[in-house]
Amino acid sequence: xxxxxxxxxxxxxxxxxxxxxxxxxxxxxxxxxxxxxxxxxxxxxxxxxxxxxxxxxxxxxxxxxxxxxxxxxxxxxxxxxxxxxxxxxxxxxxxxxxxxxxxxxxxxxxxxxxxxxxxxxxxxxxxxxxxxxxxxxxxxxxxxxxxxxxxxxxxxxxxxxxxxxxxxxxxxxxxxxxxxxxxxxxxxxxxxxxxxxxxxxxxxxxxxxxxxxxxxxxxxxxxxxxxxxxxxxxxxxxxxxxxxxxxxxxxxxxxxxxxxxxxxxxxxxxxxxxxxxxxxxxxxxxxxxxxxxxxxxxxxxxxxxxxxxxxxxxxxxxxxxxxxxxxxxxxxxxxxxxxxxxxxxxxxxxxxxxxxxxxxxxxxxxxxxxxxxxxxxxxxxxxxxxxxxxx
Amino acid sequence: xxxxxxxxxxxxxxxxxxxxxxxxxxxxxxxxxxxxxxxxxxxxxxxxxxxxxxxxxxxxxxxxxxxxxxxxxxxxxxxxxxxxxxxxxxxxxxxxxxxxxxxxxxxxxxxxxxxxxxxxxxxxxxxxxxxxxxxxxxxxxxxxxxxxxxxxxxxxxxxxxxxxxxxxxxxxxxxxxxxxxxxxxxxxxxxxxxxxxxxxxxxxxxxxxxxxxxxxxxxxxxxxxxxxxxxxxxxxxxxxxxxxxxxxxxxxxxxxxxxxxxxxxx
Numbered sequence: 001x002x003x004x005x006x007x008x009x010x011x012x013x014x015x016x017x018x019x020x021x022x023x024x025x026x027x028x029x030x031x032x033x034x035x036x037x038x039x040x041x042x043x044x045x046x047x048x049x050x051x052x053x054x055x056x057x058x059x060x061x062x063x064x065x066x067x068x069x070x071x072x073x074x075x076x077x078x079x080x081x082x083x084x085x086x087x088x089x090x091x092x093x094x095x096x097x098x099x100x101x102x103x104x105x106x107x108x109x110x111x112x113x114x115x116x117x118x119x120x121x122x123x124x125x126x127x128x129x130x131x132x133x134x135x136x137x138x139x140x141x142x143x144x145x146x147x148x149x150x151x152x153x154x155x156x157x158x159x160x161x162x163x164x165x166x167x168x169x170x171x172x173x174x175x176x177x178x179x180x181x182x183x184x185x186x187x188x189x190x191x192x193x194x195x196x197x198x199x200x201x202x203x204x205x206x207x208x209x210x211x212x213x214x215x216x217x218x219x220x221x222x223x224x225x226x227x228x229x230x231x232x233x234x235x236x237x238x239x240x241x242x243x244x245x246x247x248x249x250x251x252x253x254x255x256x257x258x259x260x261x262x263x264x265x266x267x268x269x270x271x272x273x274x275x276x277x278x279x280x281x282x283x284x285x286x287x288x289x290x291x292x293x294x295x296x297x298x299x300x301x302x303x304x305x306x307x308x309x310x311x312x313x314x315x316x317x318x319x320x321x322x323x324x325x326x327x328x329x330x331x332x333x334x335x336x337x338x339x340x341x342x343x344x345x346x347x348x349x350x351x352x353x354x355x356x357x358x359x360x361x362x363x364x365x366x367x368x369x370x371x372x373x374x375x376x377x378x379x380x381x382x383x384x385x386x387x388x389x390x391x
Numbered sequence: 392x393x394x395x396x397x398x399x400x401x402x403x404x405x406x407x408x409x410x411x412x413x414x415x416x417x418x419x420x421x422x423x424x425x426x427x428x429x430x431x432x433x434x435x436x437x438x439x440x441x442x443x444x445x446x447x448x449x450x451x452x453x454x455x456x457x458x459x460x461x462x463x464x465x466x467x468x469x470x471x472x473x474x475x476x477x478x479x480x481x482x483x484x485x486x487x488x489x490x491x492x493x494x495x496x497x498x499x500x501x502x503x504x505x506x507x508x509x510x511x512x513x514x515x516x517x518x519x520x521x522x523x524x525x526x527x528x529x530x531x532x533x534x535x536x537x538x539x540x541x542x543x544x545x546x547x548x549x550x551x552x553x554x555x556x557x558x559x560x561x562x563x564x565x566x567x568x569x570x571x572x573x574x575x576x577x578x579x580x581x582x583x584x585x586x587x588x589x590x591x592x593x594x595x596x597x598x599x600x601x602x603x604x605x606x607x608x609x610x611x612x613x614x615x616x617x618x619x620x621x622x623x624x625x626x627x628x629x630x631x632x633x634x635x636x637x638x639x640x641x642x643x644x645x646x647x648x649x650x651x652x653x654x655x656x657x
Contacts, residue, residue, distance in 0.1 A: 283490030
């Protein structure tokens with residue numbers, strides 16, 4: 001052994017410990033990735049598991065009698081023992097239905113109707129607070145195949161509700177879209193123009209350096225402060241409607257601006273100066289050079305930064321709470337000045353609800369927002385690849 | 392050579408002078424980069440600017456189309472008269488100057504566009520031509536002038552950067568020609584190219600001087616000797632010597648020039 005070492009001209013006694021420390025370091029780095037992945041997997045698994053029941057909703061088949069009595073007191077439309085079984089949201093809709101379809105008056109129908117959330121929880125095997133009498137009614141319905149879990153299309157087509165079985169993300173989704181639209185319309189042109197000015201026109205002096213530092217600081221300000229600013233400026237000073245996507249979008253635009261400016265500047269800076277020189281050498285004006293040659297190269301980077309900024313705005317809750325987008329708003333907005341709520345605010349509201357049925361709604365809402373963010377990021381990558389100019 | 396024998400060898404004679412620099416000084420901040428340059432550049436000739444790195448030859452070249460204006464903290468005094476107008480006058484628009492005085496850079500720098508658009512972009516912006524047949528003709532004639540037509544006529548829509556380095560440089564020359572300048576400034580146009588591409592560019596320059604006044608900065612002494620009609624030697628911001636190329640290389644008047652061209656420094 002010793003002899004062998006003596007004959008090896010490349011033998012270095014320090015090598016084994018150096019290799020060991022390298023392996024150790026590699027193990028640490030790999031370990032951190034594994035821990036991060038484990039957290040992510042646990043989070044996604046737990047969310048999917050919790051959200052899965054929200055895809056289904058219980059329906060019961062009961063005899064409904066449409067008459068004068070039930071148009072006044074809708075509870076009278078069904079048998080007494082089913083009154084706690086069916087959804088109150090559905091019961092409330094009976095008078096309206098009779099007004100719309102008067103020909104139903106005086107008829108009875110054996111039909112599937114939405115079940116109460118406690119019944120729904122019982123059917124899914126979750127905790128419930130039904131009385132023994134109601135449980136036995138459900139068991140009878142079960143044996144007669146008069147109660148079943150169906151695909152829940154209320155969740156994606158209805159707005160918020162105080163009755164969990166009738167609550168959905170639709171109106172908050174529309175609110176989010178309106179809000180992000182305002183954010184994009186304000187922040188994108190302002191941010192890109194600011195970046196172009198700072199990068200292409202402004203001279204490097206004290207003033208531009210102060211602006212630069214402040215833009216970078218702006219990105220680090222807690223988002224709730226932007227909410228306070230929005231409340232003070234847009235609502236109190238300008239008198240714009242509270243809880244509206246307009247105010248929400250403006251507030252989020254303030255937040256997104258620094259992200260767009262910083263990424264757009266980085267994209268512009270990555271355009272080689274030789275391109276600008278070539279343009280000047282041909283007697284092109286600055287605008288022609290920027291429009292024709294600099295922006296096309298910088299565009300994919302600007303786009304990516306904008307989408308990532310929007311994705312961040314999409315998930316922002318705190319500033320929107322301050323400007324009132326957390327209020328209970330079951331209807332979806334028709335314009336950017338209507339009161340609206342947004343997805344993350346909706347999730348926040350549901351997370352604070354006492355009813356057990358909202359737990360699965362919360363998780364399902366989180367899944368919806370995660371899916372949207374996933375697609376936004378995928379779009380960012382796709383567009384960057386698509387418009388990238390090969391150098 | 393025959394012409395050098397009976398010529399009066401006076402580069403400062405007044406006939407067919409295209410560019411006249413007089414009393415030109417330039418400062419980058421506190422650095423006095425060009426010191427009192429006086430120089431006449433002849434029409435339809437190739438004038439080479441040679442000298443060691445940092446001698447001011449590129450800076451001087453960039454004064455001729457006012458590219459130095461783009462650098463902050465630059466101060467220029469004196470004048471450069473082109474076609475009896477000082478381009479540093481207050482009523483001069485730099486954009487118009489640069490349109491008349493084309494430039495080719497050290498690194499080929501085609502726009503991130505197709506070969507076709509690389510050439511037609513600036514003429515379209517200058518409204519020299521219209522889209523369509525006029526543009527097609529200009530692209531073809533410019534590429535022919537730059538000796539690139541045969542190589543690229545079948546792939547005009549492919550990106551300019553898909554060409555080889557030498558082809559890209561000729562594309563840049565074609566792009567400069569397309570704007571119909573009087574003068575073409577070349578800032579070490581072949582220093583990033585291999586000898587074969589260099590040879591092509593050099594013979595292209597010889598062809599182009601029929602129509603254009605060419606000023607070239609080069610580190611390659613043989614290139615200056617081969618191509619240029621006149622040569623100027625710069626040293627530490629001064630123009631040390633300026634004469635017909637043959638004279639400057641064979642019997643330099645200044646000791647500095649001689650030691651540079653004989654390779655004692657630089």
